[in-house]
Amino acid sequence: MGIKKAYEAVISILRKTPAPLTEEREQNVQEREEKLKFSFGNLQHIGKRETQQDAFGFSNTTDKEYIMQHGIIAVVADGMGGLAYGKEISEEAVRYMLAGFREGGRGSSIREQLLGQVYELNGYIHSKYQMQGGSTLIAVYIKENNLYWVSVGDSALYLKRENRLYQLNKEHIHYNTLCQKVFLGEISSNEAWENEDKHALTEYIGKDTLTEVDCNIWPFVLKQGDKLLVCSDGISGYLLESEIAKAMEGDIRMCCQEIEQLIVSKQHPYQDNFTGLMIYCE
Amino acid sequence: MGIIQCSKGHFYDSETNASCPYCKGGESGVGVTKPLPVKEVGKTQALVQSEAVVSIAGSPEDKGKTVALMKRAMGIDPVVGWLVCTHGADKGRDYRIRGQRNFIGRSETMDICIRGDETISRENHTIISYNPKNNGFKIAPGDSKGITYLNDEEVLMPMSLSAYDVIEIGTSKLTFIPLCGERFKWE
Numbered sequence: 001m002g003i004k005k006a007y008e009a010v011i012s013i014l015r016k017t018p019a020p021l022t023e024e025r026e027q028n029v030q031e032r033e034e035k036l037k038f039s040f041g042n043l044q045h046i047g048k049r050e051t052q053q054d055a056f057g058f059s060n061t062t063d064k065e066y067i068m069q070h071g072i073i074a075v076v077a078d079g080m081g082g083l084a085y086g087k088e089i090s091e092e093a094v095r096y097m098l099a100g101f102r103e104g105g106r107g108s109s110i111r112e113q114l115l116g117q118v119y120e121l122n123g124y125i126h127s128k129y130q131m132q133g134g135s136t137l138i139a140v141y142i143k144e145n146n147l148y149w150v151s152v153g154d155s156a157l158y159l160k161r162e163n164r165l166y167q168l169n170k171e172h173i174h175y176n177t178l179c180q181k182v183f184l185g186e187i188s189s190n191e192a193w194e195n196e197d198k199h200a201l202t203e204y205i206g207k208d209t210l211t212e213v214d215c216n217i218w219p220f221v222l223k224q225g226d227k228l229l230v231c232s233d234g235i236s237g238y239l240l241e242s243e244i245a246k247a248m249e250g251d252i253r254m255c256c257q258e259i260e261q262l263i264v265s266k267q268h269p270y271q272d273n274f275t276g277l278m279i280y281c282e
Numbered sequence: 283m284g285i286i287q288c289s290k291g292h293f294y295d296s297e298t299n300a301s302c303p304y305c306k307g308g309e310s311g312v313g314v315t316k317p318l319p320v321k322e323v324g325k326t327q328a329l330v331q332s333e334a335v336v337s338i339a340g341s342p343e344d345k346g347k348t349v350a351l352m353k354r355a356m357g358i359d360p361v362v363g364w365l366v367c368t369h370g371a372d373k374g375r376d377y378r379i380r381g382q383r384n385f386i387g388r389s390e391t392m393d394i395c396i397r398g399d400e401t402i403s404r405e406n407h408t409i410i411s412y413n414p415k416n417n418g419f420k421i422a423p424g425d426s427k428g429i430t431y432l433n434d435e436e437v438l439m440p441m442s443l444s445a446y447d448v449i450e451i452g453t454s455k456l457t458f459i460p461l462c463g464e465r466f467k468w469e
């Protein structure tokens with residue numbers, strides 16, 4: 001039995017998914033902070049494209065009681081322009097996530113619920129569209145002061161805290177895979193940088209099998225003054241992080257206007273659709 | 283301030299907009315059934331292709347658009363074998379085994395998800411690994427409570443797997459079918 005115990009210990013270190021959050025720990029994390037209030041803003045623009053393939057939505061944020069009980073979810077989906085049905089799929093993805101949120105808990109932890117919903121959505125979109133279309137998806141879920149996110153593809157979640165900007169999610173782009181190869185010494189950093197497919201998605205909703213979904217393991221504790229930006233790559237791929245940080249300085253609705261105006265003023269010839277959702281922790 | 287939320291969850295200023303500007307022109311026949319054009323984006327195709335990645339949308343006018351990358355079977359995540367459920371709720375189904383460690387459980391987050399059998403642990407019931415260096419397969423117990431049997435013997439330590447070995451987890455039996463082995467190896 002000694003060997004088995006030792007082996008189990010090794011396996012628990014190697015384990016791929018962490019143990020679900022225990023109630024106890026979840027509570028400890030929450031009690032450390034005063035309860036926050038939130039305000040919201042959003043922006044969307046078609047860019048230089050013929051159709052708007054981004055979709056977005058917040059859960060009901062007007063009913064304070066409801067927020068206390070269920071929390072808040074904000075979703076952005078970026079339909080894939082090269083494929084048919086981009087708009088349809090991004091709309092469906094947002095509706096699906098919002099509807100799943102209203103129905104409430106199935107899994108034991110919030111992380112499991114979010115992951116379960118994303119895998120279900122992927123299966124549904126894959127079987128309906130058979131790889132004829134796809135979408136990125138990013139959703140943030142806030143319950144009390146705790147932030148959870150789930151992301152598939154190259155949309156972004158930024159946190160602005162005390163004059164610094166942090167990207168919280170990992171983007172599923174081929175460049176990240178190439179960087180791993182650089183790290184292993186298989187290719188040079190130049191080869192990675194010059195790869196034509198570096199922006200291509202390695203994960204998206206509608207794929208046959210999702211191999212990687214980005215989802216935080218422990219809740220991220222929000223603080224007063226934090227601002228979140230959930231956006232499609234029409235923003236994150238066209239603005240520098242320093243520009244985003246600067247645009248996120250003022251009142252939340254001003255921030256939204258500023259980002260929109262900044263991108264429009266750049267007049268990028270291929271400017272993608274862009275969508276941004278902002279949440280301010282008061 | 284006239285900021286309100288529309289039924290789809292968009293915020294807009296009702297003083298300057300009669301209805302939600304983000305919903306306008308946004309609808310694109312959602313819910314309308316359209317025939318899907320049949321196109322060969324098959325797995326066979328993906329398997330034959332070599333090292334390069336496949337962009338679904340790669341024409342010049344798509345430059346800058348969000349492009350999907352189909353991971354080609356080779357090089358990134360090739361199938362190296364299968365499990366076939368020969369007894370239990372999912373009898374007749376097959377599961378792909380890929381490189382390195384494959385975690386088996388009932389949860390959708392598992393590499394190999396056996397949905398139908400409630401007696402299988404949600405996460406990490408069993409691990410099957412493929413080692414490309416020696417081209418061999420091993421089975422190891424996960425860290426859940428459930429026991430794994432290999433040909434009726436309890437799996438306590440990693441054990442080697444051979445073709446047609448029977449793995450029993452929960453009330454399901456899975457037969458192991460290797461692709462990689464003496465006769466084949468991904469190059």
Ligand SMILES: [Zn+2]
Pocket residue numbers: 288289290291292302303304305306
């Ligand atoms: Zn609307």
